[in-house]
Every structure is written in structure tokens, then in C-alpha cells.
Amino acid sequence: MAEQNINTEGEEPKGLNFVEEEVYNDLKAGKNGGRLNTRFPPEPNGYLHIGHAKAICMDFGVAEKFGGTCNLRFDDTNPVKEDVEYVDAIRDDIHWLGFDWGNREYYASDYFPQLFDLAVRLIKEGKAYVDDQTSEQIAQQKGSPTQPGTESPFRNRSVEENLDLFMRMNAGEFDEGSRVLRAKIDMASSNMHFRDPIMYRIIKTPHHRTGTKWKVYPMYDFAHGQSDYFEGVTHSICTLEFVPHRPLYEYFVKELADESYCPRQIEFNRLNLTYTVMSKRKLLQLVKEGLVAGWDDPRMPTISGMRRRGYTPQSIRNFIETIGYTKYEALNSISLLEHAVRDDLNRTSTRAMAVLNPLKVVITNYPEDKVEIVTMENNPEDPESGVHEMPFCREIYIERDDFMENPPKKFFRLAPGAEVRLKGAYIIKCDEAVKDAQGNITELHCSYDPETLSGMPGASRKVKGTLHWVSARHAVDATVRLYDRLFAVENPAAEPDRDFRDMLNPDSLRVVENAKVEPFIAENAKQGTKFQFQRVGYFTPDYDSTADKLIFNRTIALKDTWEKVQKNS
DSSP states (O other): OOOOEEEEEEOOOOOOOHHHHHHHHHHHHTTGGOOEEEEEOOSSSOOBHHHHHHHHHHHHHHHTTTEEEEEEEEEEOOOOTOOOOHHHHHHHHHTTTOOTTTOOEGGGGHHHHHHHHHHHHHTTSEEEEEEOSSSSHHHHOOOOOBOOOOTTTTTTHHHHHHHHHHHHHHTOOTTTTTTEEOOOOOTSSGGGGGSSOEEEEESOOOBBBBBTTTTTOOOOHHHHHHHHHHHHHHHEEGGGGGTTTTHHHHHHHHOBBBBTTTEEEEEHHHOEEEEEEEEEHHHHHHHHHHHHSSOOOTTTTTTHHHHTTOOOHHHHHHHHHHHOOOSSSOOOOOOOOOOHHHHHHHOOOOOOOSSSSSEEEEETTTTOOOOOEEEEEEOTOTTTTTTTEEEEEEEEEEEEEGGGGGTTOOOOOTTTEEEEEEOOOTTEEEEEEEEEEOEEEEEEEEEEETSSSSTTTTTTTTOSOOOOOOOTTTTTTEEEEEEOOOOOOSSSGOOOTTGGGGGBTTTSSSEEEEEEHHHHHHHHHHHTOOOEEEEEEEEETTTTOOSSSSSEEEEEEEEOOOHHHEEEE
């Protein structure tokens, strides 16, 4: 869904966010020869979540808007945590969101030879050295934001010794953690990232692309900017936590760049969401400990989880556009995301009827063998969506909650002596509630008004309640998974002293095994289909659903009752 390209001639267009304004001004000034190339650089060590979706929409979106290109570059610099599974999932997620990188798929590992050569060059120029200290010792010697660091006892090794040690590190002669290569910058710098940052560490785990060729791997701060440079990236757009990294990014890049071309880093705020954690480490923990059913569990904030739950790519993009991009961190309400999902599904989903907690209704004055076909509108928001047919007969199911024996005032559903309209069909009146020996209601006996079907003389007769229903004879059994927010606490990150697992919502999943759906739903329950179960919510067939065993995921309820419940609790 590419946007129209913006011409940089004339006045600045209206409605640009601050990142787009910076890009527009650079293009207008002719920087980098008027060329625009962004990149999205995920680490293949987990599945993407909605926070990554915000970055994807920025990286690919700004390139689309200004007629540039966007690379997909996997930051595969740590083989211990990386897997091809994650690479494949990341590709799928980006495509699902509606973006494409064409033939511009790259990997940081593509540049391992150039990065290694650059490290050797820096050693030869006296700008890097091998340090034998432990990570704990290095961290301690770095000082604090108010106290300068102290120099490593290995900082003044000779060029020859550093070169020899670095080559032997890559030959696998030393244990992991025994030595690192550090840049020699300034241990007294006010920016702690300048205090001789680590450039390379020893890792002996085979890499998913390069195998056992390398025993040393570059750190992010060294690899990232250089990879941008090698690819011709003009704008490296990232989140605010990289603001203090920017001077180091520029320091390393300028070892390669000149006046004609240099990547520029611009930062925007992350997407933080209520009732959610965005830490990939914590999400991985949930998966590994079996607290969710996998990375694509519909309760997870992963893009794959949201896709399985029935979220649409347009709803996610609309949400991201609504919250926008700023230079200030914020906590966004998940209700805004849910509103965007409802809004999009309301326009696009097919209406049909399903009963989750069935109560049988026998219409005693309706002929026993008669079956009528009533017509149902597929989507009142879409005039082109058409209609479908639905069978009606003597026995139907309604929701058990739609009947009360002793109802309160303003209960406009079914009760003894009360009338309701069955949506798309007749008006019925409850004559008797049949009970078992324990006093439980097992079925209702009702009578219908045969003149109240559409097109008949009594069709315009008004009653206050309208119920959804399904024909008992034709209903198809289905399992329904009712998903809710994964966490019961609004901001789990704000409670660092609590185990985040203790804040999980115990009601985040409820499984209904005996739901009844109309035949139209069963016939059209293909993966990716979106339904609005009338008066119940929005649903989609799960990946596990088959013709013999229908399984539906609730994408979202029709209304946001969560905030109201929380305020009243």
C-alpha cells in the first residue's frame, strides 16, 4: 500500500511528523545526492512484536512517502541467540503488514570480512587494543556518569601484540570471555559509550549463515553504523534509547565516510503499551516456560500472535498512525489499539450468528417438520457484501444469558411472558421454562407470531429486544477460544520488584467447547476469514481449525468493557 511520493520542490507539505520533516529537509538540501535509503535491522533472536511494527511503518513508510528504498538487514551478530526460524518469521510479518524490501535483503554477517578488516586497520592505527580483563572488571573500570573511568592495564599494548592476539582470538585459541577488542577513545568522556567500548568478543557457537568461519563477532555499536555505510543507508531511524549511542555511531562511521556521503541517525519514541511487556527476553521466557502456547499465541503482543488472533494489518497501521512519532516516551493505552481493530473489522467482517452458551428453545406452535430459509445481511457497512441464507425451524438455540426467570427492570431480552424478535426472523413469546430435577432450566417453550417475518403484515411490529440464534437442527458444533489481555496490571514495567509472571491475567484465555454456529460460518471458516458473531464479538478461525473440528479465536469483544470493569473494581 505505497503512499504517493512527495515532491521536494516548493513548500514543505503539511502533516509530516518530525522524522519526515528531517528527511524532507535533507532531500531538499540535496544531501547524499538527493538519495533516500532507510533500513529495518531486526535481530533474528525472537519474533517481532507491535513495537517493531511501529519501526517497520516508519522505516518502510518514510521510504515510500519520499520515493526512496528500505533495506531489510538482519543484525545477526550473536549466533548464540539466533535462528533461521526467526528470520523466516520476520520476513512473513513485514510482508503481512504490507511492506516489501524487493531485492534488498542483507545481513550484518555479509559485512564480517569488511568489519574485521576495519578492526585490523584501527589496531594498526593505535585506535583499538585487546583487553584481557573480565566483563565485570571492564564494567567496574568504566566508572559512572559522574565519575571518569580508569584505563585498562592492557590499553597500551603494542600494535604488534594487539594484532597477534586479535588474530589468535579469531583462530579460536582463547576461551569465550577471556579477551575482547576495545576501541581506544576516552575513558574520561562524559558519554560513557565513549569509554573504550568493546568492538569484538569471542563466540564459538556456529553461525546460522557463516558456520564456524568466525570465532570473533562484532558488537552492535561497531557493526551497525558500518553496515549502514556499506549498504548506502542515508537515514538510520531508530528509537530513543539509541540517542546516547549516536556519537559513537558517528565516530565509527566517520572512519569510513567522507563529505560526499554519511549515514544520519534519527531517533523517535518507542511504542509502549498498557497490559503488555515488550521485552523480548520476557516474551521468550513466557514461551519457554509454557505460560503461553508459543510466539504466535493470540495473547502475545507479537505480530504473528496478533495475526493469529485476527487483527488486520490495516488496523495496526491505523493505530500506529494515530499515536504518531515523537521525541518523548509515552505509555499508550491498549484500548486505542483495540479501538483500531474494532473499527477496521466493523467495516470488513462478515456478520453471522453463533451461540456460545446454548439454551434450547422449542417453538411449540411452529410445525415440527417445517424448515424456512431467512435472508441475512453480510455486512451493513459494505453495500457490496451481499446476503446469505440461514435455516429456521421449530427448535433453535439462544444464549443462556439472554433469558432470566426473574429479570430486573430494563431487561429487554427473554423472560416468562416477554416477547423478543429473533434477528432476521419472527417475534417469539416465552410461555414456559422447563427445568430438571435440580431446578436447572433445560429448555424454553415459546410461541411465535407467524405474521412478523419480513414482508408479512406484522413485520413492523415493535418489541424492545432482538436476539441472535441458530437452528438446533442445522447448527454446527465449534470450540471458541475467548482471549483477553495477557497481563492484569496496567504497566508491568512500573513494578520492577514483582516477578512479571505473577502479573499475568489468569482469565486471559477461556475455552468454550459447546458453541453452536450457523452453517454459513462452518462453510466459510477458511483461515484468515473475519466474522462478527452477532452481539458477541469478532472472531476468526484458528490455525488448528479443520472441517471436522471448528476452532475460532475471539479477536476482540464488540465493546471495551475492560476499562469500565477496572475503574469500578
